[in-house]
Amino acid sequence: MPQRKKYTGKQKADIALEAIRGEKTVQEISSKYGVHPNQVTKRKQEALKRLPEALEDKRCKDSDTKELEKERDEQLKKIGELTMQINWFKKKLGPYL
DSSP: OOOOOOOOHHHHHHHHHHHHHTSSOHHHHHHHHTOOHHHHHHHHHHHHHHHHHHHSOHHHHHHHHHHHHHHHHHHHHHHHHHHHHHHHHHHHHGGGO
């Protein structure tokens, strides 16, 4: 059984870029790189789908995430304290409830 061809990320990106440019037909690109025309279309769609994620400004996202994590940790700490207080009151006032 013949072994499958494995393409690097750079090769896949080259295929996708040529397809996005639109200078050649899908058939021309597929014959140039030795892939099925469906693969050319798939690479193009995947590249267009992931492009916004690749170009997103991660600096803003990281600082927002850190603030949200800090706030979440504080809220979890407060929930833990309140839970302990409720359990203590239930234990002490149990017969009177």
